[in-house]
Each structure stands twice: as structure tokens, then as C-alpha cells.
Amino acid sequence: MEYNELVLSGDNVIRTLFFTDVHVTGRNPRSRKDNFLETVIDKLSQVADIAKQKNCDFVLFGGDLFDSPSISDNVSGKCAKVLRKFERLIGIAGNHDLFGNNIDNIKSTRLGLFEKAGLIDLLYKGEKLIVKKNDLKLQITGTPSHFGIDGEDFEDDYIVKDVDKGVDKAIHMVHGMLMEKSINPHINVVTFSDILETKADLTLSGHYHKGFNPVCINGKYFANPGSLSRVSADISELKRKVGVLYIEVSKSDIYLEFIPLRQQDGYEVLDRSLIEKGKLKEIKMQEFLREIKSTSDIESADIENIVKKIASNENLSKEVVDYALDKLSKAHENILEE
Numbered sequence: 001m002e003y004n005e006l007v008l009s010g011d012n013v014i015r016t017l018f019f020t021d022v023h024v025t026g027r028n029p030r031s032r033k034d035n036f037l038e039t040v041i042d043k044l045s046q047v048a049d050i051a052k053q054k055n056c057d058f059v060l061f062g063g064d065l066f067d068s069p070s071i072s073d074n075v076s077g078k079c080a081k082v083l084r085k086f087e088r089l090i091g092i093a094g095n096h097d098l099f100g101n102n103i104d105n106i107k108s109t110r111l112g113l114f115e116k117a118g119l120i121d122l123l124y125k126g127e128k129l130i131v132k133k134n135d136l137k138l139q140i141t142g143t144p145s146h147f148g149i150d151g152e153d154f155e156d157d158y159i160v161k162d163v164d165k166g167v168d169k170a171i172h173m174v175h176g177m178l179m180e181k182s183i184n185p186h187i188n189v190v191t192f193s194d195i196l197e198t199k200a201d202l203t204l205s206g207h208y209h210k211g212f213n214p215v216c217i218n219g220k221y222f223a224n225p226g227s228l229s230r231v232s233a234d235i236s237e238l239k240r241k242v243g244v245l246y247i248e249v250s251k252s253d254i255y256l257e258f259i260p261l262r263q264q265d266g267y268e269v270l271d272r273s274l275i276e277k278g279k280l281k282e283i284k285m286q287e288f289l290r291e292i293k294s295t296s297d298i299e300s301a302d303i304e305n306i307v308k309k310i311a312s313n314e315n316l317s318k319e320v321v322d323y324a325l326d327k328l329s330k331a332h333e334n335i336l337e338e
């Protein structure tokens with residue numbers, strides 16, 4: 001972030017929207033029957049319109065703007081054009097925005113380019129933005145995605161430990177698997193109860209595309225409105241309404257409201273014919289290939305795991321491991337740029 005304070009004028013309420021996981025791409029996901037790029041650009045345009053209608057002071061974004069960090073010029077240009085409709089967009093990077101899920105290489109990604117061009121202001125781990133409006137003071141922090149975000153050191157990424165003096169409310173954004181409870185023993189998740197000691201009054205997460213209804217535990221809110229686009233033809237995605245979270249912050253309160261966007265019925269845009277023909281394996285393979293083609297997340301995560309495993313057996317220093325991981329993410333970058 002180039003600034004750490006934002007002074008606004010108006011009443012005593014800060015208004016904002018939060019949206020996440022847009023996955024802009026020119027490659028139509030296998031499950032989609034429509035023109036995915038057009039649909040997703042329209043979604044972004046709607047979010048900008050709602051921000052104007054609702055008089056939002058700025059808009060918050062939870063990561064994965066792009067499906068891949070090196071999306072084509074043509075697609076990036078269309079995305080840049082619609083982002084110009086936003087007066088102020090403040091967000092974090094998602095795993096799909098990064099090469100090898102390594103935030104250190106943000107400068108060579110499309111999202112990094114958009115940051116430099118002033119289309120989005122990115123929050124990095126440890127940075128703090130103080131928003132002042134009359135006598136209301138809001139602190140905003142964010143943790144972008146990185147390798148191992150939902151691993152054993154999750155507290156460092158999810159729990160806000162200090163809030164500036166005089167701050168009335170704090171919002172924290174994180175691109176990680178935050179949910180009510182674990183869904184699969186093979187996927188690391190962070191649950192609300194894991195992070196109840198956070199000083200953030202509102203924790204906003206992306207990454208988990210299905211999202212969840214906002215919850216309030218001991219006066220602390222947790223919310224994820226779900227991905228702005230539907231890329232899989234799972235029954236839950238067919239039924240899910242895509243939308244944004246409207247947020248009002250006042251000295252005493254936080255108000256949250258899910259606003260659905262204009263959208264086609266899931267059954268109109270998502271193709272389940274392969275699933276219904278019992279070709280689930282084929283679909284899973286397509287989705288796997290899509291992942292590899294986009295960010296190689298699965299592949300690179302595995303390689304990173306291997307590096308870390310070797311390192312722990314060989315007692316290598318952290319510098320050596322970091323060097324190896326850095327080399328890997330650069331190699332990943334070269335593969336995608338070819």
C-alpha cells in the first residue's frame with residue numbers, strides 16, 4: 001500500500017462492499033455453457049454500480065481476481081477497463097493471482113501490474129490502513145495468499161493482535177480456507193473458533209468459493225459471500241446465488257447484508273451433462289487440467305511440499321529453503337510466460 005491513512009468526509013458511517021474470487025479468464029471453464037469472460041466482466045461492472053448506488057466509500061476485495069497470474073493482454077485489458085469504474089478498490093492477492101503462490105513475485109503478475117497502474121490498492125501482511133470519517137476510525141488489514149496459509153502458523157495470518165489507539169472497529173481480510181468446521185481431513189481449514197481471540201470485529205475471507213452466511217460469535221463477525229463466478233457444475237454451485245456483501249460500519253455496530261447480483265440460473269450456464277452421464281472422472285480430470293493450466297497450484301504446491309520435506313530431513317537452513325522456493329516460483333513463471 002502506498003498510503004496508510006485515508007480521510008473521508010460525510011456522515012458517521014463507513015460504507016463498503018466486499019467481493020471475492022472473480023477468476024477472470026479467457027478460457028471458458030469446461031462446465032460453462034455461456035461466454036464466461038463476458039459474464040464475469042458484467043459481474044464486476046454490477047459490483048461497481050452497487051458501490052455507487054450504496055454510496056460506498058471504497059470497495060474491498062478478497063483475492064483471486066484472475067484465474068492465472070499471466071492472463072492475456074486482451075483479457076487483462078477488458079478487466080482493467082471495468083475496474084476503472086471503481087472509485088477505490090482495496091484488496092489482497094489470492095493464490096491464483098500469484099506464481100507458485102509466492103507473494104514475493106507479485107510485481108511480475110497481472111495483479112501487480114494493476115496495483116502499479118492504480119486500479120487496485122493491495123494490502124500486504126503486516127500493513128495497516130486507518131480510515132477516518134468524522135470521529136469514526138476503522139482499521140483495515142489483510143493477509144494475501146501464500147504457501148501454507150492454512151497450516152500450523154495460521155494464527156499469524158488470521159488473528160489481528162493489535163489495533164491502533166482510538167480505533168473503533170477493525171476489519172481483516174484473508175485469502176484462506178476459513179469456515180465453520182473442517183469438511184475433508186485432507187484439506188487444511190481454519191475454523192471460526194480457532195481465531196476467536198482476533199481483535200478484528202469483522203473477518204472477511206475468500207478462497208472457499210461456496211462461501212457462508214455471516215456469523216457472529218462473541219460480538220465478532222465472520223463472512224465470505226462466496227466466489228463472484230461459478231466455475232464448477234456441482235449441485236451446490238448450480239443452486240448458489242452469486243453476490244457481494246454490503247457492509248456498514250459505525251462506532252457501535254457492523255451491519256452486513258448479502259446483495260445478489262443479476263445472474264442466470266445455474267442450470268442455464270452450468271453444464272452437468274458429463275456428470276449425469278457418469279463421467280465424473282473426466283470432469284475431475286478437466287478441472288485438474290484447468291488448475292494446472294491456470295496456476296499449476298496443485299503441482300507447485302506438491303513440489304513445495306517436497307522441498308520442505310527434504311529440508312526438514314536434511315536440517316537445511318530457512319535461507320536455503322526460501323531460495324529453493326523462490327527458484328521454483330520463478331521457474332513456474334517462465335513456464336507460464338512461454
Ligand SMILES: [Mn+2]
Nearest residue numbers: 021064094207
Ligand atoms: Mn479462488
